[in-house]
Amino acid sequence: MTSTYKDSGTASLKDEEEFTDILEERRCTTDLGYALRTFNPQPYKGAPSSSTSDLKKAVLESQYLRYIAKEIALETGSSVEKVRQEARGILEEMSHNLQLGFIRLMAYTVNKVFKRLFRSIYVNMEGLNMLQQAIQESPVILMPNHRSYVDFLIVSFILFTYDIPIPVIAAGIPLASMKVVGEILRRSGAFFIRRAIGSDKLYWAVLSEYVRTIVRTGCAPLEFYVEGFRSRTLKSVVPKLGMMDMVLEPYFKGEVFDITLVPISISYDRVVEESLLALELLGVPKPKESTTGLFKASRVLQEDYGCMHVNFGRPLSVRQLCEGKINRSEYNLIPRDLPQRPSTEIQDCVNWVAHLIVRTQEEGSLISPWSLMACLLLQAPITTLTEEGLQWHGLTEKTLWLRKLVLDFRGRLNWPAHTTDSDVMSSTVALHHSIVHHKAGRVCLVQDGDPASQDPLSPEEGVMRTAAAVLMLVSYRNQALHVFVRPGILATAIHITKSTQKDELFSFFCFLRDVFANEFIFIPGRASQDFDEACSLLQKCGAVHMSEQEVTVLETGLEVLSFLQKLLQPFLDSYQLIFRYLCENGAHVFTEKQFLPAVQNLATKLILSGDLHTFEVLSSDTQKNVLSALRRLEAVTKLRASQQNEYKVNKAAVRRTGDILSGKIPPESLHAIPDARL
Numbered sequence: 219m220t221s222t223y224k225d226s227g228t229a230s231l232k233d234e235e236e237f238t239d240i241l242e243e244r245r246c247t248t249d250l251g252y253a254l255r256t257f258n259p260q261p262y263k264g265a266p267s268s269s270t271s272d273l274k275k276a277v278l279e280s281q282y283l284r285y286i287a288k289e290i291a292l293e294t295g296s297s298v299e300k301v302r303q304e305a306r307g308i309l310e311e312m313s314h315n316l317q318l319g320f321i322r323l324m325a326y327t328v329n330k331v332f333k334r335l336f337r338s339i340y341v342n343m344e345g346l347n348m349l350q351q352a353i354q355e356s357p358v359i360l361m362p363n364h365r366s367y368v369d370f371l372i373v374s375f376i377l378f379t380y381d382i383p384i385p386v387i388a389a390g391i392p393l394a395s396m397k398v399v400g401e402i403l404r405r406s407g408a409f410f411i412r413r414a415i416g417s418d419k420l421y422w423a424v425l426s427e428y429v430r431t432i433v434r435t436g437c438a439p440l441e442f443y444v445e446g447f448r449s450r451t452l453k454s455v456v457p458k459l460g461m462m463d464m465v466l467e468p469y470f471k472g473e474v475f476d477i478t479l480v481p482i483s484i485s486y487d488r489v490v491e492e493s494l495l496a497l498e499l500l501g502v503p504k505p506k507e508s509t510t511g512l513f514k515a516s517r518v519l520q521e522d523y524g525c526m527h528v529n530f531g532r533p534l535s536v537r538q539l540c541e542g543k544i545n546r547s548e549y550n551l552i553p554r555d556l557p558q559r560p561s562t563e564i565q566d567c568v569n570w571v572a573h574l575i576v577r578t579q580e581e582g583s584l585i586s587p588w589s590l591m592a593c594l595l596l597q598a599p600i601t602t603l604t605e606e607g608l609q610w611h612g613l614t615e616k617t618l619w620l621r622k623l624v625l626d627f628r629g630r631l632n633w634p635a636h637t638t639d640s641d642v643m644s645s646t647v648a649l650h651h652s653i654v655h656h657k658a659g660r661v662c663l664v665q666d667g668d669p670a671s672q673d674p675l676s677p678e679e680g681v682m683r684t685a686a687a688v689l690m691l692v693s694y695r696n697q698a699l700h701v702f703v704r705p706g707i708l709a710t711a712i713h714i715t716k717s718t719q720k721d722e723l724f725s726f727f728c729f730l731r732d733v734f735a736n737e738f739i740f741i742p743g744r745a746s747q748d749f750d751e752a753c754s755l756l757q758k759c760g761a762v763h764m765s766e767q768e769v770t771v772l773e774t775g776l777e778v779l780s781f782l783q784k785l786l787q788p789f790l791d792s793y794q795l796i797f798r799y800l801c802e803n804g805a806h807v808f809t810e811k812q813f814l815p816a817v818q819n820l821a822t823k824l825i826l827s828g829d830l831h832t833f834e835v836l837s838s839d840t841q842k843n844v845l846s847a848l849r850r851l852e853a854v855t856k857l858r859a860s861q862q863n864e865y866k867v868n869k870a871a872v873r874r875t876g877d878i879l880s881g882k883i884p885p886e887s888l889h890a891i892p893d894a895r896l
C-alpha cells in the first residue's frame with residue numbers, strides 16, 4: 219500500500235488532488251525485483267516501433283536536410299557530400315540510443331539513491347493518469363521545471379514505475395563527455411545538444427529535423443527543459459525558445475493533428491545542489507561534469523533532503539492553445555520540407571506558449587514551510603539574522619500568519635498534516651541545518667568558515683561568506699515568490715507612487731512588470747489580467763478597498779502590504795545600485811566580464827560601510843537580469859560587431875529609469891511605454 223494525503227483544511231494542500239508517496243512501495247520490495255519488473259507501456263497509437271538507426275536515417279535522408287546541405291555547400295564552396303558527412307557527425311554526437319536494459323540498470327541505481335536521499339516522493343496520480351491517456355492520443359512533450367540534476371532522473375523513474383513510455387530527453391552536451399556515465403545517459407534516453415548554437419546553420423538544421431522527426435513520428439515522448447539550465451536561484455527562468463519552436467513546428471505545418479504539452483512541477487523540500495548553486499551565483503565556477511566528480515559528490519548520500527513533490531500538470535493541447543492565435547495557412551505557400559522563417563505571429567505564439575508553460579509549472583509547484591520562513595527571515599536586519607538571531611516564537615507566529623496569506627493567494631502549500639505546527643517548524647529548521655540553527659529560543663544564520671584555515675577572513679571575504687548563506691536562504695524564499703509577485707508589485711506601486719488612482723497604479727504596475735520581466739514570469743499580453751489578479755488578491759485578504767477608479771489601503775491591510783513591499787525591496791535596491799554604477803562609472807562601453815566584478819566590488823564596499831542592506835545584488839543572476847532589463851528598455855545596447863559581449867550605455871536613459879523606479883518622476887510620464895511590451 220502506498221500512502222496518500224489529502225486536503226484537510228487550511229493547514230494542508232489547498233486543492234483536492236491526492237499525492238501518493240511512491241517511495242513507500244519501493245521500500246517494501248527489493249531493488250533488483252523493481253529493476254526487473256514487467257515493463258509493457260502503451261505507446262502513441264500511430265507510433266511505428268522505430269530504432270535509433272531508423273531515426274538517424276530519416277533525419278539524414280529528409281528533404282529538409284538535403285536542401286540545407288545543398289545551400290551550405292553553395293554558400294561555402296564545399297561539396298554536398300562533405301556537408302552531409304558533417305551532418306552525419308553531428309547526428310552521431312547528438313543521438314540518443316534508448317535501450318530497456320540500461321533503463322533497468324538506472325532503475326536499480328536510482329531506486330537505491332532515492333531511498334537514501336528522500337523521505338518521500340509524492341506524485342499526483344491524477345496527473346499521471348491523464349499523461350498515460352494523452353500519450354496514446356498524440357505526440358507528448360514533457361516539460362519539467364529545472365532546479366536539480368535529480369529532475370530528469372525522477373521523471374523517467376516515475377514513468378518506468380507506472381509503465382508509461384520512457385522519454386527521450388534533450389541534455390546539454392557537457393553531460394555526454396562524462397566517462398561511461400555519458401554513454402549510460404545516452405542509452406537511458408538522453409540526446410545531447412550544444413548549448414550556444416549561435417549561427418551554425420547546419421547544426422540548427424540537424425537538431426531541428428531530429429526533434430521534429432521524434433515529434434512527427436511520436437516514437438517516444440520528448441522531454442526538454444524550457445528554462446535551458448538548472449535555475450541557480452530556484453526562481454523560474456525566462457524560457458528559451460529554440461527547442462519550443464522545433465517541437466511546435468510539426469503542428470504549425472499540419473504534419474500532426476495535435477501535440478500535447480505536459481508541464482511538470484518538481485518541488486524540493488531541500489535541493490541537493492543548494493550550496494553549489496549559491497556559490498556559482500557569487501562567481502565560483504561550476505565543477506565540470508565528470509565521472510570522478512560524480513563519485514566525489516556521493517557524500518550527499520549522507521544527508522537528508524526531506525520530501526519532494528512531482529506534480530504532472532493537466533495535458534495542454536497545442537491545437538486548442540493556438541486556436542485563433544495563428545494562421546497556419548502561411549505554411550501552405552511553400553513545400554513543407556523546405557526551410558521557412560516563421561512569421562512574427564508564429565514567433566509571438568511560441569513565446570507565449572513557452573511563458574504559459576513556465577507559469578503553469580509555477581502554479582503546480584508546492585510551497586514548503588521552509589520557504590515561508592525564508593521569506594520572513596530575510597526581512598530581518600542582516601545583523602539580527604547573523605548575530606543575535608530571530609525569536610523562535612515570533613517567527614512561528616509570523617509563519618502561521620503567512621501560511622494563511624499563501625492560501626488566500628491560492629498558493630499550493632505543502633504543510634504536513636497530522637503534525638503540530640511547532641513540530642513542523644522544528645523539523646523544518648532541523649532539515650535546513652546547513653543554513654540556520656535554532657538555539658536558546660532563537661534562529662540564526664549558519665555561516666561556514668574553513669575550519670582548517672588559521673587566517674582570519676578579510677572584511678571582503680566575510681561579506682562573501684555571509685552572502686553564500688544569504689543566497690541559499692534567498693533561493694528558498696524564491697520558491698514562494700510566484701504566489702506573491704503580482705500583489706507584491708501592486709503593493710510596491712502603491713508604496714512608491716502614494717497614489718490611489720487605479721490608472722496611475724496600473725501604469726506603474728506595467729512599468730515594474732516590464733523592468734522585472736527577467737526576474738519573474740509574466741505571460742506576454744496579460745498586463746491587465748495580472749493587474750486585476752493583484753487587485754482581487756489584495757482585496758480578498760482585506761488589504762485594500764476597490765472602487766471603479768480607486769484602490770484605497772485599509773488599516774487592516776498594512777501588515778500584508780508591508781510584507782509584500784519588503785519582499786520586493788531587495789530587487790528594487792539591487793536594480794537601483796546597478797543603475798547608479800552605470801551612471802557614475804566613467805565608461806560608456808563595457809564588457810560583461812568587466813561589469814560583473816565591478817558591480818560586485820561596489821556592492822561589497824557599500825555593504826561593509828552599512829550603506830547597502832541587500833546581498834542579492836552580489837548575485838550574477840541579478841546583475842545579468844538588470845542588463846537584460848536595460849536592453850529591453852533600450853537604455854543599454856549590445857554592440858553587434860563586438861566579439862566579447864560589449865555593451866553601450868545610455869546614461870540619461872538609465873538615470874530616467876532609476877528616477878521612475880524611485881517615484882521621482884510622476885507615473886503619468888510612463889504612458890510613453892509602448893503597449894506592445896506589456
Ligand SMILES: CCCCCCCCCCCCCCCC(=O)SCCNC(=O)CCNC(=O)[C@H](O)C(C)(C)COP(=O)(O)OP(=O)(O)OC[C@H]1O[C@@H](n2cnc3c(N)ncnc32)[C@H](O)[C@@H]1OP(=O)(O)O
Pocket residue numbers: 321324325328364370371374375376378379387388389390393403406407408411412413414415416422423426442443444445446447448458459460461462463
Ligand atoms: C527508471 C530510471 C531511469 C532514469 C533515466 C535517466 C535518464 C537520463 C537522461 C539524462 C538527461 C539529462 C537532461 C539534462 C537537462 C539539461 O541538460 S537542460 C539543458 C539542455 N536543454 C535545453 O537547453 C533546452 C532549452 N534550450 C533551448 O531551447 C535553446 O534555445 C537551444 C535550442 C539549446 C539553443 O540555445 P541557444 O544557442 O542559446 O539559442 P537561443 O538563445 O535559443 O537562440 C539564439 C539565436 O538563434 C536563433 N534561432 C532560433 N531557432 C533557430 C533555428 N531553427 N535556426 C536558426 N536560428 C535559430 C534565435 O532567433 C536567436 O537569435 P537572436 O535572438 O540571438 O538573434
Ligand SMILES: O=C(CO)COP(=O)(O)O
Pocket residue numbers: 364366367390446447448449504
Ligand atoms: O541543465 C543541466 C543538466 O541538468 C546542466 O546545465 P546547468 O549546470 O547549467 O544547469
